[in-house]
Amino acid sequence: MSEKKDMGKKALNLLRNNSVPLMFILICAVCIPLSGFSISYLFNEIVTRMGRNIFLILSLLIPIMAGMGLNFGMTLGAMAGEIAIILVADWQIWGIPGVVLAMILSIPVSVLLGLMCGKLMNMTRGREMITGYILNFFVGGGLYQLVVLYLMGTIIPIIHSSIRLPRGYGIRNTVGLANMRQCLDNQFSFTLFGAKIPLLTFIIIAAMCLFIIWFRKTKLGQDMRAVGQDMDVARDAGIKVERTRIISIILSTVFAGFGMIIYLQNIGNLPTYTAHSQIGMFCIAALLVGGASVERASIGNVFLGVVLFHLMFIVAPKAGAAITGDSMIGEYFRVFVSYAVITVALVMYETKKRRARGRAGELLARAQKEGGGNA
């Protein structure tokens, strides 16, 4: 009987887990005809945005596996990528060598920031997400500004005046990456249905997916899953819980750094002080739209999420204008939807966690009662 109940619950859970993607399919189905964009235009845009964003979103998967929730601290990795790309741009190393060098340079910065983030999250167990979120502001508004606005040009040498502020130190509001623009995307690219398919970028993304699939099967990956399931049990089984959690955050930060570099080479310029500010929010929202939850996310969620979320993002302003006659409504609507999706996911996660805890307590109480009856 309990099996049947479980089945029913499973079906309900399945529906609940997929309610967000279903809702988005509905939104897109309504908005696409209203916006009046042609299918080939949308296809082209989606392919571009897939190449731009998927790597960043993939970096979120590992901390979820380790039970640390949505890594709002991925922005730290993005900042590391930005610092690396500023330096590379200053050294005038362009094209694919520049991108590779930026990735290599970003690793030590990412590791350092990831280590800090992981240590803090170990100190604030159960509140990892809010810690990561506040850490964003701490590093983004504080440390990153300090480095980029004051230390670059004074302590860290910056040669080219096209990057430096006129006052002699600090970085300009935008750093042009024209010589690096889409160098990965254009490599081996071909045209399909009028859209440019950035083959090399997709190959890199595929490699990352394979890495994640392989990583899940390694000892470390298994440890992470054990830690994510139950920290105390994992500790009893001899897993170094703290170390495993720190490693998962460091990996996520490093990959977020790579992802940011891929993102920036696609965009072709770097808005020095604002590029990272929204990136975490958009990546997390996209992942959740794909049907992921705070404790479970798969590669499939990433791909579905990117397509649906960005489809909504492209069509919402025009559809909003068509409905209300004001394009700002659509702009605000898409921002609202991104935040609302995250809110719903967080609330659902917390309710589920509480319900599970309540069930455990009930079982314990019943066991105690029965034990008392026997004695």
Add this chain to the structure above:
Amino acid sequence: MGRSVRLQQTRFGDLLQSFGMPRLIITGFLLLLFLFAPVVGADFTTQIGNVINRFSWNAIMVLAMVPMIHSGCGLNFGLPLGIISGLLGGTLSIQFGFTGGLSFLMAIVIATPFALILGLGYGWLLNRIKGGEMMSATYVGFSSVSFMCMMWLLLPYTSPTMVWGLSGKGLRTTISLEGFYDKTLANFLRIGSIPTGTLLFFALLAVLMWAFLHTKTGTAMTAVGSNPTFARASGVSIDKMRMLSVVMSTWLGAVGILVYEQGFGFIQLYMAPFYMALPAVSAILLGGASVNKASIFNVVLGTFLFQGLVTMTPTVMNSIVHLDVSEVVRVIVSQGMILYALTRKTEGAR
């Protein structure tokens, strides 16, 4: 003799522990700023006047943190919800044609039902997610602010002082309060640059809050926050207490933003309330509160320290090092304080 010295040392150690190292550093830093102010030629009285003025604008929003901390709901990152009620009250009061001091009173009156309804909904939500309030609250705040962004455009406001001149609809991003409740409280019994009325209004609310926390209900609320099992055993309804605290906090947020506006002289709409919770949160933490413990004294001290930091750093630091690092210092201090508070072990957190 030796023992008494050791006793003194441990007592000093305890005091240090309870005050917290980061707080001590920041207080020391602020004192240093005050000391340096005359040296670098900043006018001391103007500086103090600025700090007091900004204190009077912000103190009530910091006070809004107290009830939720007491009932164990943690730091109210969902303050934007209260702010939205306040904004609705303010704009509707102007829309209905109230002017002068009356418009301020009516703004509070109109904001109250919004704060009650939003607070009840918010409280209901938080009761379903006990233990994980802070992150969800942040995003509840964000989504409600972005939802209201659409509403400011769509709601049928017509007052010519508020809507865009060209299209005649949709509220402006900033609305001047001249002729409405600009400085209504501040000019009441004003002495020089000191906004006596605003300070008195804050004092009134603070005393009321203090008195409430010492009533039976208030004590029950504190019990819910510090020891929920004990509270349940003594017959206190935890959910009801938490709900009450959330409603109070939301209402205080609404009043807080109205007081802020009357001091500042403008209503700021759209994305402006987005990050308004963070300064209030770091202010109360700076004043010595923790995630589950806060007093009126924490509010006063915290707001003073935080606003002191905000006003003093630009003027003093700039003239010392000739670098505008004030923004960086402010961010590191305020966010660092929140991070520090999150790492403290708290019994209330389950």
